Amino acid sequence: MTKIKQIQSILERRIRHGDYLLTGLPAERELSREVGASRMTARKAIERLMEKGLLDRQPNGRLIVRRDITEGLLTFAFLVPSTSSGNIERWRLAIETVANESHARVRTILYVHWDDPMLLEAIENFDGVFLFPSGEEMPARIIERLQETGRSLAILDRDFTAYSITSVCLFPPLFTQRLLDKLGELGHQNVDCFNVQTVDPIITSRIEQWDLWRATHRISGVIHNEPVQPYTPYEAQLTWAYSHMCKILDKNNLKATALFCTTAIAAIGAIRALRDKGMKVGEDISVCTINDEGLARYLSPSLTCIEMPDPTPYIRMCIERMQSTENHEWIGSLLIQPSQPQLFIGESTSPARTAV
Secondary structure, three states: OOHHHHHHHHHHHHHHOOOHHHHOOOOHHHHHHHHOOOHHHHHHHHHHHHHOOOEEEOOOOOEEEOOOOOOOOOEEEEEEEOOOOHHHHHHHHHHHHHHHHOOOEEEEEEEOOOOOHHHHHHHHHOOEEEEOOOOOOOOHHHHHHHHOOHHHEEEEOOOOHHHOOOEEOOOOOHHHHHHHHHHHHOOOOEEEEEEOOOOOHHHHHHHHHHHHHHHHHOOEOOEEEOOOOOOOOHHHHHHHHHHHHHHHHHOOOOOOOEEEEOOHHHHHHHHHHHHHOOOOEOOOEEEEEEOOOOOHHHOOOOOEEEOOOOOHHHHHHHHHHHHOOOOOOOOOOOEEOOOOOOEEOOOOOOOOOOOO
16 A cells, blocks of 8 residues: 555544544644655645545645535544543443444543533534533533533533533432332441542432431431542542541441442442451441442442443433434423332342341
């Protein structure tokens, strides 16, 4: 393959995968340096792509990708904070699955803070955006900008419907009550809450629901709240959960018969610490959590939880809305969520020993 054809093939593949929707095409000098060819060779490859109708040159000389080259193929952005988790991965797979069904494509883009230019550039350049918020509080100026996008934006795992933004929430706050009711049915009268996640609106609502459930049912319990900093890596969060539960146990500060964990990470770290300190999870103490991230059935002991539903049908609703050519307003609720929790009873819970 000649250098011209090689450069042409590289650029064409990138263009058709939406690689230049954010960054724009490299200059001829930069492109020639990247592929180890002369500037003239790079220019000839670009000219061939212009002849094929893939590129246009603006009056100022800048090259741009023609938006009609894929015959209506839509490109969606999945904006995620620069941390990894099984939860984010499950959302990504669901978005890609539905996009493939719809003959669309998806670009996953990492951001590290709310003023990251990648955020606004994605909103400007993609046909639709799925945004997974970080643990940092979202500034009002960013919310205002998101409101302007209309139906081409969906917030995942957070309720932004108060700002007229479509939101997909797979764990409504009341699902927490259903999980805690199971502990009540098992006779637990002393239920603590353990959190290591950055305190965001989701974590706040889970803690509030735990507190409300305790007050309603006259259950005793305290909160052990040791949140990590935003963007803390997944592995570091597990270490943090384990170490802080060890400290709680070393100080003899765990008097409860059951432990409600706000996240799967908190539960996994807590279970390891409890077992290392000689306690039998599921006998000496019960442990449960919200959103098992698909792990609950395979842990030892298996973890009682509200299982994460398959996000695919909820993503499908969002993409259908984004693809709609109708100009009228979206009919129906902006909040897309399951009607019933999927409760999994694992080996990590059992009747309280003090129960009559």
